[in-house]
Amino acid sequence: MTRVDVELQLAIENLLARYVHALDDDRLEEWPEFFVEDGRYRITTAENFERKLPLPIIYADSRAMLRDRVSALRHANIYEAQRYRHGVSSVLVERVDARTAQATSNFQVVRIMASGESMLFASGRYLDRIRLSGETPQFEERVVVLDSRSIDTLLAIPL
Amino acid sequence: MSAAVPESSESRTWPAEGLARVPYWIYQDEGVYAREQERIYRGATWNFVGLEAEVPDAGDFKTSFVGEMPVVVTRDEKGALNCFENRCAHRGALLCLKDRGSAKEIACVYHNWTYDLRGNLTGVAFRRGIKGQGGMPEDARPESQAPRKLRVTVFCGLVFATLSEATPPFETYVGAEVAARIRRVMKQPVRVLGGYSQMLPSNWKLYFENVKDTYHASLLHLFFSTFRLNRLEQKGGVIVGGDGGSHVSFTMMNTDSSGDEYEKAGMRSVSGGYRLEAPQMLESVDEFGDGVTLQILTVFPGFVLQQIMNCLAVRQVLPKGLGRTELVWTGFGYASDDGKMAERRMKQANLVGPSGYISLEDGAATGFVQRGVQGAAAHASVVEMGGRSAESSESRVTETSVRGLWQQYRRHMDL
Numbered sequence: 048m049t050r051v052d053v054e055l056q057l058a059i060e061n062l063l064a065r066y067v068h069a070l071d072d073d074r075l076e077e078w079p080e081f082f083v084e085d086g087r088y089r090i091t092t093a094e095n096f097e098r099k100l101p102l103p104i105i106y107a108d109s110r111a112m113l114r115d116r117v118s119a120l121r122h123a124n125i126y127e128a129q130r131y132r133h134g135v136s137s138v139l140v141e142r143v144d145a146r147t148a149q150a151t152s153n154f155q156v157v158r159i160m161a162s163g164e165s166m167l168f169a170s171g172r173y174l175d176r177i178r179l180s181g182e183t184p185q186f187e188e189r190v191v192v193l194d195s196r197s198i199d200t201l202l203a204i205p206l
Numbered sequence: 207m208s209a210a211v212p213e214s215s216e217s218r219t220w221p222a223e224g225l226a227r228v229p230y231w232i233y234q235d236e237g238v239y240a241r242e243q244e245r246i247y248r249g250a251t252w253n254f255v256g257l258e259a260e261v262p263d264a265g266d267f268k269t270s271f272v273g274e275m276p277v278v279v280t281r282d283e284k285g286a287l288n289c290f291e292n293r294c295a296h297r298g299a300l301l302c303l304k305d306r307g308s309a310k311e312i313a314c315v316y317h318n319w320t321y322d323l324r325g326n327l328t329g330v331a332f333r334r335g336i337k338g339q340g341g342m343p344e345d346a347r348p349e350s351q352a353p354r355k356l357r358v359t360v361f362c363g364l365v366f367a368t369l370s371e372a373t374p375p376f377e378t379y380v381g382a383e384v385a386a387r388i389r390r391v392m393k394q395p396v397r398v399l400g401g402y403s404q405m406l407p408s409n410w411k412l413y414f415e416n417v418k419d420t421y422h423a424s425l426l427h428l429f430f431s432t433f434r435l436n437r438l439e440q441k442g443g444v445i446v447g448g449d450g451g452s453h454v455s456f457t458m459m460n461t462d463s464s465g466d467e468y469e470k471a472g473m474r475s476v477s478g479g480y481r482l483e484a485p486q487m488l489e490s491v492d493e494f495g496d497g498v499t500l501q502i503l504t505v506f507p508g509f510v511l512q513q514i515m516n517c518l519a520v521r522q523v524l525p526k527g528l529g530r531t532e533l534v535w536t537g538f539g540y541a542s543d544d545g546k547m548a549e550r551r552m553k554q555a556n557l558v559g560p561s562g563y564i565s566l567e568d569g570a571a572t573g574f575v576q577r578g579v580q581g582a583a584a585h586a587s588v589v590e591m592g593g594r595s596a597e598s599s600e601s602r603v604t605e606t607s608v609r610g611l612w613q614q615y616r617r618h619m620d621l
Contacts, residue, residue: 100400102400111484112484115484124428126566197403199405200407200560201404201560
């Protein structure tokens with residue numbers, strides 16, 4: 048029987064839950080804080096991922112770059128009012144060493160436009176490398192692998 | 207029973223002002239859409255179907271579209287590129303279901319009819335029947351319904367296809383100046399970095415106009431203006447090529463960042479003191495040696511070649527119905543890129559695509575027009591920035607290349 052490290056499992060699931068609530072509640076300014084200072088974030092498609100092609104849809108290799116993304120969304124980029132609702136499930140956690148864990152989970156995102164129109168906007172996997180040595184777990188790397196190669200209209204708010 | 211109502215009682219005549227007006231029915235009329243498929247995509251135009259680097263080896267294939275018509279692009283045993291309709295001669299099923307792959311021959315899954323890599327029908331299953339029973343008549347000629355072969359031209363690694371014998375040679379079609387600007391970017395063997403696509407809620411022409419519209423770039427895309435990446439007071443120009451529908455716009459950065467025309471006009475696009483915490487994203491090298499930091503190039507009816515600093519991509523504009531367009535992005539670098547350049551291209555990829563700092567608005571803006579003109583078929587947009595003709599211009603406060611698009615479009619459509 049596979050032994051589950053219950054405490055670690057719950058700590059990671061809690062991180063994933065707090066992350067999606069921050070995005071879905073439009074607390075984007077908190078988003079970079081889920082990452083370590085030199086944390087990496089990347090959105091790509093399953094097709095690029097499987098073919099080992101590097102082209103990202105969004106890419107950051109520091110919290111500063113994530114903060115730039117938030118400030119561009121707040122002050123520069125133009126897009127219609129919209130919200131996301133994330134569902135995260137099937138969280139598999141694996142301890143790498145005393146201070147690092149890896150996690151794989153599924154996500155579905157419903158996008159709700161101000162007009163009321165809702166659609167299944169994105170689905171895919173989160174591939175995470177998580178640092179456990181701090182006060183709370185933080186992402187060293189989060190790769191968002193979209194199942195589809197196609198994005199409807201635009202992808203402004205991060206996933 | 208009520209009498210038949212004509213599709214529209216409104217006029218389908220182009221406004222008397224000519225290129226300076228674009229009637230809104232052009233984005234709304236099913237009849238216009240069908241005529242575009244016939245006269246433009248299946249007519250005398252060069253349609254981008256991929257990069258040569260996407261099918262590097264003999265037997266490689268990819269699927270694509272010419273307008274709504276599905277096509278297969280292959281590299282045959284002799285190394286030549288082919289493009290043929292993705293439709294079986296028998297019942298019309300798609301021949302290739304995969305986006306890409308490698309094969310010795312292509313077989314239709316429906317009844318196993320087979321084709322070589324040039325699109326020739328090579329086998330009809332049980333053509334002579336089994337044990338003298340069944341099979342096709344002796345005089346059957348299934349080849350008469352074979353998938354159509356398109357003429358292919360490869361220009362600097364870009365693959366274009368046409369169904370028409372009348373399409374002029376590629377360089378004549380785009381004009382010498384646009385051809386030179388393609389050579390500038392496609393200067394050496396490329397490496398595909400990946401791709402994705404964007405579904406736009408608008409007619410294909412609204413996106414193609416948007417790419418040609420140098421006037422909007424620094425007004426809609428605040429990211430550029432704030433960092434003085436593409437303020438219209440900077441040095442640059444617009445070249446209209448070929449029959450009008452192809453163009454290049456370019457900007458030389460850092461030539462003038464002292465102007466204050468935007469501030470004086472009180473425009474939204476310079477609001478506030480927005481600064482990047484990690485400006486390394488924008489650190490670029492002049493890999494072309496000419497100081498041009500931004501070059502956007504189009505080839506009628508649906509090709510875009512983009513150089514934004516070190517971020518290189520081709521975009522294919524595909525109509526998916528009257529109010530729906532797929533924008534297929536393929537990012538590339540050069541085979542000679544080192545690790546630093548690869549990282550630079552990855553970071554600058556943040557500028558483009560569905561999440562692009564300077565492009566995400568385009569997906570929405572074209573949709574705003576599609577929605578905005580719903581009740582206004584009899585009205586027209588005003589396209590008079592920089593005059594009423596479609597000539598090359600040193601100023602980018604112009605809509606000259608948008609007018610160029612309509613010049614070529616109207617000739618094909620006889621409108």
